[in-house]
Amino acid sequence: xIQVEKVKxxxxxxxxxxxxxxxxxxxxxxxxxxxxxxxxxxxLPIAFLLAEEGYRVILPDSILHGERExxxxxxxxxxxxxxxxxxxxxxxxxxxxxxxxxxLISDDLFGVAGTSMGGITTSASLVKYPWIxxxxxxxxxxxxxxxxxxxxxxxxxxxxxxxxEEKVKTLFSNLDTIDLxxxxxxLAERPLLFWHGDKxxxxxxxxxxxxxxxxRDMYKNKKQLHFIKEVGRDHKVSRFAILETVxxxxxxxx
Numbered sequence: 105x106i107q108v109e110k111v112k113x114x115x116x117x118x119x120x121x122x123x124x125x126x127x128x129x130x131x132x133x134x135x136x137x138x139x140x141x142x143x144x145x146x147x148l149p150i151a152f153l154l155a156e157e158g159y160r161v162i163l164p165d166s167i168l169h170g171e172r173e174x175x176x177x178x179x180x181x182x183x184x185x186x187x188x189x190x191x192x193x194x195x196x197x198x199x200x201x202x203x204x205x206x207x208l209i210s211d212d213l214f215g216v217a218g219t220s221m222g223g224i225t226t227s228a229s230l231v232k233y234p235w236i237x238x239x240x241x242x243x244x245x246x247x248x249x250x251x252x253x254x255x256x257x258x259x260x261x262x263x264x265x266x267x268x269e270e271k272v273k274t275l276f277s278n279l280d281t282i283d284l285x286x287x288x289x290x291l292a293e294r295p296l297l298f299w300h301g302d303k304x305x306x307x308x309x310x311x312x313x314x315x316x317x318x319x320r321d322m323y324k325n326k327k328q329l330h331f332i333k334e335v336g337r338d339h340k341v342s343r344f345a346i347l348e349t350v351x352x353x354x355x356x357x358x
Contacts, residue, residue: 105123105124105125106121106122106123106124106152106155106156107121107122107123107124107127108120108121108148109122109127113162113164113198113199113202114198114202116164116165116195116198116199117144117164117165117170117171117172118144118162118163118164118165118199119144119145119148119151119162119163120160120161120162120163121148121151121152121154121155121160121161121162121163122155122159122160122161123155123156123158126158127160129210130207130208130209130210130211131158131159131160131208131209131210132158132159132160132209132210132211132213132214132215132357132358133159133160133161133162133203133208133209133213133214133215134154134159134160134161134162134214134215134216134217134353134357135161135162135163135164135196135199135214135215135216135217136150136151136154136161136162136163136216136217136218136219136222137164137166137192137216137217137218137219137221137222137223137225137226138163138165138166138169138170138218138219138221138222139218139219139220139221139222140181140185140188140220140221141169141178141181142169142219143165143169143170143171143173144163144164144165144170145163145170147163147219148163149346150346150349150350151163153346153347153350154350154353157350157353157354159215159353159357160203160208160209162199162203164192164195164199166188166191166192166195166221167184167187167188167191168180168181168184168188169181169188179264182259185221185255186252186275186278186279188221189221189224189225189228189248190228190278190282192221192222192225192228192229193225193228193229193232193282196216196225196229196233197232197233200214200233200235210358211358212235212237213237213238213357213358214235214236214237215236215237215238215239215240215353215357216229216230216236216238216239216240217239217240217241217242217349217353218240218241218242218244219242219243219244219341220242220243220244220306220307220339221244222242222244223241223242223243223244223245223307224241224244224245224246224248224251224307225244226239226240226241226244227241227244227245227246227248227284228248228282228283228284230284230290230291230294230296231281231282231283231284231287231290232282234290234292236294237294237295237356237357238294238295238296238352238353238356238357239294239295239296239297240296240297240298240299240349240352240353241296241297241298241299241312242299242300242341242345242349243299243300243301243304243306243307243312243339243341244307244312245307245308245311245312246284246285246298246311246312246315247283247284247285247311247315248279248282248283248284248285249276249279249280249283249285249286250285250311251307251308251311252275252276252279254308256272284315285315288318288319288322289322291319291322291323291329293323293324293325293328294328295328295329295352295355295356295357296319296328296329296330297330297331297332297348297349297352298312298313298315298316298330298331298332299331299332299334299341299345299348299349300312300313300331300332300333300334301333301334301335301336301337301338301339301340301342302333302334302335302336302337303336303337303338304337304338304339305338305339306339307339309333312331313331313333316329316331328356330352332345332348
């Protein structure tokens with residue numbers, strides 16, 4: 105039977121989804137990050153399917169989301185988008201240390217995946233953490249600086265207050281350090297799946313696809329890198345995408 109347990113890892117509210125029969129044993133671990141304005145509970149369907157395959161799946165709430173939302177306006181959340189991503193990356197380190205300290209991970213088999221903002225988080229984390237074994241990016245951009253530039257251009261078309269120039273400069277300086285498109289050597293042949301709908305109006309399909317085309321030239325084993333294009337799909341993860349993600353981890357993560 106698959107069990108869902110609410111836990112706090114340090115100050116991070118999480119759901120841990122795992123088969124009850126193996127819950128106390130070391131298992132391969134997958135952390136799945138939700139998208140912008142979503143929450144950990146929204147990713148229970150994919151977590152359930154992954155848990156059925158023998159994984160311990162951890163679903164954290166991002167700051168300003170879910171149990172960490174507080175009294176947050178949409179504008180405040182929007183302006184904090186990159187702060188959220190950067191904190192997600194830091195939270196992943198905390199989660200990894202937790203499963204190691206509690207001896208809940210087998211053979212250091214640690215996977216990361218996410219939807220939209222969670223996919224962006226996954227891309228950034230691949231730059232920071234060589235201990236990530238396998239990853240999947242669902243409709244997220246691995247080109248962080250390009251996506252930030254696009255977001256700022258859209259924001260500037262609104263009547264909202266102008267962004268301080270110094271803050272924008274600092275943002276791009278910070279993103280340069282975790283922009284997977286600028287640190288492709290950090291992929292190091294690790295298994296990486298992309299799924300993206302070609303009609304996505306939120307996160308450009310072109311960002312992930314052109315990145316994949318460039319990254320493919322770096323991989324000796326082409327089967328370690330895979331891109332799934334879903335024709336006609338907008339900014340919503342399909343059941344097909346969920347099932348393909350489960351297959352990817354089953355094949356590449358123990």
